[in-house]
Amino acid sequence: MFDRFFLSFWQYNNKNASLQGDVDRLLEEGLDENVESFLSQDDMDPRDTLGRCMDASKGFGFAEVAKARASASKVVCCHFSSDGKLLATGGHDKKVLLWCTDPLKPKSSLEEHSFLITDVRFSPSMSRLATSSFDKTVRVWDADNTDYSLRTFTGHSASVMSLDFHPNKEDIICSCDSDGEVRSWSINNGSCLTCVKVFKGGATQMRFQPRKGKYLAAASEKAIYILDGETQHACRSPLQGHTKDIQSVCWDSAGDYLASVSEDAVRIWSFTSGQDGEFVNELNCSGNKFQTCVFHPAHPSLLVIGCYESLELWDIREKNAMTLNNAHDGLIAALAASSATGKVASVSHDRLVKLWK
Template sequence: IAQCLFIAGSGFSEVAKARASTSKVSCCHFSSDGKLLATGGHDKKAVLWFTDALNPKSTLEEHSMLITDVRFSPSMTRLATSSFDKTVRVWDADNPDYSLRTFTGHSASVKSLDFHSNKEDIVCSCDSDGEVRCWSINNGSCVTCVRVFSGGATQLRYQPHQGKYLAAASEKMISIMDAETLQVCRNALKGHIKNIESICWDAAGDYLASVSEDSVKVWSFTSGNDGECVNELNCSGNKFNSCVFHPNYPSLLVIGCYESLELWDIREKNTVTISNAHDGLIAALAASNASGLVASVSHDKLVKLWK
């Protein structure tokens, strides 16, 4: 029934929207309980939103250049932000008047970051020189630093729940590293013809999706199957940019494009287009397993919630 709803195009609709910024919004993420949403972008600010009515809770204003990524801790009320100003900042979402930690050490723009799935003390970040650093929040120091790529790193994400791997995208490849040691490189996922814009894990950590402007690939990490490409969707028109697995339908991938969203049923190999979802590039998507909501942010300065 769920699949039929989506194929009919009637099972996914906008439920709220707000002006998130005075300029382009480029990243978003839900807290683990689904009650807060963080957004960030070109105005150097991160905004915390109450998701029930999409009202702003607070604005975080310490970065000196645009914000590239926002991530909540899976187990605490902490939030981390990365920026072109080469810093990573960690905040308490309950008391966000000032950052708890500012990590400096990257020699280039920090492009992405994520909290370790199982170790609440660790946050990891990557920069445009291809360097990956892991930081201890308690100690306020860098605990691991590796140069992973010859090209710049685009995005990194820890495998949820299992926390076995750290996936990091750079140009046309995804490096799969051991989450504990950052040994480079357990596996290199190759096959994209154009640069990868976005990656995301499903909630169970069994599948990783990667998006370039002309294709989406899904890689399996089920037992004995680590890193096999099991599904691919080629772009038939609108360029792809961002992705997230639907929180209620694990075989459904939501893909952000320019102005539109694509709903790809991986199992049934069907797609539905949600036209005019935004008035610009859909830069990032987030999903909340707690609330069943999907968030989208765009260069049109808006944040929207979908269900």
């Protein structure tokens, strides 16, 4: 399948690729090791050329279709609304921007957090989104009226690193922190439903299994913990195999496959019938450290991987990969995909947001 998509591959010098250097360094007194680790992820060597992959004869391509300056600081998270009409981005400037996606333009901003934003997620069924921050809070917002948050959840004793909405229960949201604690919250009641100490180390990212909601995958250090979607208790032994800390996890849209990303490898795990957590495939880093990934919204077996300045396109079935160089001028910190529009979004430490299709 991959060869059918990418029969032609050409490169050219990108004369206009030089953007303002990534000179912002967030300096705060009293940062703990987790904060410092979160901030210092872009010490890699840049690439020099831009590779553009496409097969015009098959009508398939993967190219930049829009870009904009998203912040005066590093951007580290993004997510599409379920209809693909909105995109949320957030990062070191302590606020989240909402964007209209067609065309790409700012719509509104969410500005109640007191420290950098770590994650942003839209509800799969309602006009809501939620944000997490190093300020130890989770906030829920109305996407149509972002002047103030609907709920502010406090209780985490450490920086909240990630969060997600339950795919089938619109009232429920889960969050995890840098001390290994997972909490679930009722949006309607404004209360904490469960509080479970799951990890020995701090959590990096968590994502509910789409559609089914049976599992909640949470990365901590070199393992992925598979939690019960209802109780948040571990329901099987952790998924092991990474030799370096896992940066991010993502599910395919059907909830059948889970991808996990460390700087030197991407691993695929199957959650199809009778294979709950079975290892399927691995892509090893060939020189440019991995950071994040997302399944392509139109081609389910194609994984888009964010690196430093480049994107890797990996067909997980055919086991072929190709590089799109100079996609950004800094670390690509997060990716998002919209099945409604077929677009992929990328955000980077270069302060830009880009759309691809």
